[in-house]
Amino acid sequence: MRPTIVRVALPVPIDKQFDYQIPSGVNPVVGGRVSVPFGPKTMIGLVTELDDKSDFDFDKLKTIKQVLDTEPVWQANLYELLFWCSQFYQYPLGETLFNALPAQLRKGKPAAFTPLIEWHLTLEGREQLSRGFGRAIRHAQVMQTLSCGPTFHQDFIDQNITSSVLQKLEQKGWIEPAECIPKFHLPDNVEAQVDKPKLNQEQAIAIASVNNHQGFGCFLLEGVTGSGKTEVYLNLIKQVLEAGKQALVLVPEIGLTPQTIKRFRKRFNLPVEVIHSGLNDSEKLNAWLSARDKIAGIVIGTRSALMTPFADLGIIIVDEEHDVSYKQQDSLRYHARDVAVMRASKENIPIVLGSATPALETLHNALSGKYHHLILSTRAGKALPTVNKVIDVKGQYLDSGLSAALIADMRRHLESGNQVMLFLNRRGYSPALMCHDCGWIAECKRCDAYYTYHQSTDEVRCHHCGSQQATIRQCPNCCSSQLVTVGVGTEQLEKQLLALFPDFKTIRIDRDSTRRKGSLEAALNSISKKEFQILIGTQMLAKGHHFPDVTLVALLDVDGSLYSSDFRAPERLAQLFIQVAGRAGRASKQGEVILQTHHPEHSLLQTLLTKGYRYFAELALQERKGSHLPPYSFLTLFRAEANQVQLVEDFLRQVRFTLEGHPLFKEHCQILGPTPAPQAKRAGKHRWQLMLQVTSRPIMQKLLFSAKPAINLLPNSKKVRWSIDIEPQDLS
Numbered sequence: 001m002r003p004t005i006v007r008v009a010l011p012v013p014i015d016k017q018f019d020y021q022i023p024s025g026v027n028p029v030v031g032g033r034v035s036v037p038f039g040p041k042t043m044i045g046l047v048t049e050l051d052d053k054s055d056f057d058f059d060k061l062k063t064i065k066q067v068l069d070t071e072p073v074w075q076a077n078l079y080e081l082l083f084w085c086s087q088f089y090q091y092p093l094g095e096t097l098f099n100a101l102p103a104q105l106r107k108g109k110p111a112a113f114t115p116l117i118e119w120h121l122t123l124e125g126r127e128q129l130s131r132g133f134g135r136a137i138r139h140a141q142v143m144q145t146l147s148c149g150p151t152f153h154q155d156f157i158d159q160n161i162t163s164s165v166l167q168k169l170e171q172k173g174w175i176e177p178a179e180c181i182p183k184f185h186l187p188d189n190v191e192a193q194v195d196k197p198k199l200n201q202e203q204a205i206a207i208a209s210v211n212n213h214q215g216f217g218c219f220l221l222e223g224v225t226g227s228g229k230t231e232v233y234l235n236l237i238k239q240v241l242e243a244g245k246q247a248l249v250l251v252p253e254i255g256l257t258p259q260t261i262k263r264f265r266k267r268f269n270l271p272v273e274v275i276h277s278g279l280n281d282s283e284k285l286n287a288w289l290s291a292r293d294k295i296a297g298i299v300i301g302t303r304s305a306l307m308t309p310f311a312d313l314g315i316i317i318v319d320e321e322h323d324v325s326y327k328q329q330d331s332l333r334y335h336a337r338d339v340a341v342m343r344a345s346k347e348n349i350p351i352v353l354g355s356a357t358p359a360l361e362t363l364h365n366a367l368s369g370k371y372h373h374l375i376l377s378t379r380a381g382k383a384l385p386t387v388n389k390v391i392d393v394k395g396q397y398l399d400s401g402l403s404a405a406l407i408a409d410m411r412r413h414l415e416s417g418n419q420v421m422l423f424l425n426r427r428g429y430s431p432a433l434m435c436h437d438c439g440w441i442a443e444c445k446r447c448d449a450y451y452t453y454h455q456s457t458d459e460v461r462c463h464h465c466g467s468q469q470a471t472i473r474q475c476p477n478c479c480s481s482q483l484v485t486v487g488v489g490t491e492q493l494e495k496q497l498l499a500l501f502p503d504f505k506t507i508r509i510d511r512d513s514t515r516r517k518g519s520l521e522a523a524l525n526s527i528s529k530k531e532f533q534i535l536i537g538t539q540m541l542a543k544g545h546h547f548p549d550v551t552l553v554a555l556l557d558v559d560g561s562l563y564s565s566d567f568r569a570p571e572r573l574a575q576l577f578i579q580v581a582g583r584a585g586r587a588s589k590q591g592e593v594i595l596q597t598h599h600p601e602h603s604l605l606q607t608l609l610t611k612g613y614r615y616f617a618e619l620a621l622q623e624r625k626g627s628h629l630p631p632y633s634f635l636t637l638f639r640a641e642a643n644q645v646q647l648v649e650d651f652l653r654q655v656r657f658t659l660e661g662h663p664l665f666k667e668h669c670q671i672l673g674p675t676p677a678p679q680a681k682r683a684g685k686h687r688w689q690l691m692l693q694v695t696s697r698p699i700m701q702k703l704l705f706s707a708k709p710a711i712n713l714l715p716n717s718k719k720v721r722w723s724i725d726i727e728p729q730d731l732s
Contacts, residue, residue: 031072225582245314
């Protein structure tokens, strides 16, 4: 019997799907997109079911307008994974599915390639090659590249060659564009003929362990910084590609993709695609389709790349698996690492989680035997362990955050022809602007936070809500014009270093200095070429990068993390310290790590400096077990915000009563709150939260599944903006 009703998931914040009539001659497919009327609008929806019955009167059902796909947009395994995400993370199915689609497909565009532009040499261009190009270095670079064969437009953009350069060459008649659709072919050798480092015994064992495993298996690759984890990834991927399958590599931030892509493209003769938020909509769709249609052999991307469909996925690699960037902080609050493990299970393939500082949850799974544990304990090649040093800055004069001892050490390393990296996780010139006469501090009117002063743009900004205004010249409290900066940011540090070390070039890498497309990659290339000797960075520069000439790394200020109320703060600080320290001495040169602190005696710092991350992690796990904290329990955070503080407090109290009334609650659960959030006001909204602590994931899911409909019916549920964060990483 032909189905007459289609069930459609729409991108609306409602936990339900909607029934529509199927007109004659129209054949929607489960997992395909349809265009449907919804209220006064027309929306794109995804078909979840075909049926001949509905809970509503058939004659009152609206009719779908158009079928957009003749086949599902995802394979069955990925479709099942998205359903699981919706249920586990307690997020509406329609919005979950649409979060996983490229923007152009969400708008109803065809699931088809935008033709790529490929540049070719003309006959005139070949003749010009013999004549040369004088001082036109970029022109020569393009022409020499094309002399080896046609090249895609995007490949030139990746090399920082602008479209205007290509257009000028086209106007001269030397090159011409052609539209093309790339096609997949498996070359005779998937691996290019490049010099490869010799594997040590631990690397060889790790590769063999994964390759010899059949089907699904989760492997924690715990390797000290500089131990050659990427070389292990490359060898594993080679085996997968030679079997005609594809690989997915996740990295935590866009900043790590240029260096990773360059290394992977140099190593393999198959297309390597990238997916991250820095691409435009057409680029994202083409990369998504390349993976689905098996044009790309490898996809490298940030957490959103996890939802990419593959024709024949053979392995998933999650690099820097501990990184908090893998946790989505709004909408579908999923953890890409955990969902990646679930995807590997559904695809029946291996997954490798790599880190020098594994998350305590991951390490617990490895130590308990749930995951396979692979260890790389020594640095690859001739790299030596770093020398760690603490500078006690109590009572010392700090020159824009720099102690005299650190300045002397920097000078020693720089004069030896090496590079120095300074880590300061505060962008801007100064984190506060204060009146010298009365003590007033410039605060954001919409948040419980101080304005950050940015000297380069002569303005103050709130780094929480994004509001900004021209720099305040007069104190509104006492009318004094004696306003002074308090604290040090990366801008101020850069300015001071230019004065202290005029003979050495300084570069700052943070979110402000790398806003323009391609600017981060250009900066990293400049550092690799030793065009800059002093590197200043926030967390963007702290992990994954390989700079062989950096011999000194200094952390200027980590004291704020030593006494945080967040139970994860010690773990975050330990990971940060080890990751930043790992940028030093990555080649044959001896590396030195300096930590400036007012608390050199602190037990966490002493443990990290003398015994390393593994010893710290084992102690931390013992403390977590005694306190019944994750991974020995499971947390759910209810957040609520509104213009009136009483509304959010009352709503969360109602949520608490609802949860406490559940039969599972008494034996298996605890509730903390409701309490104001650590940042009680953000973007003009009052923020409160409620923490649910449960002994197991299945109990947590049963409790939330049955309680959520009741919470939706609470009197204040429509008056506040509220969310559920399963296993939260950020408690602010």
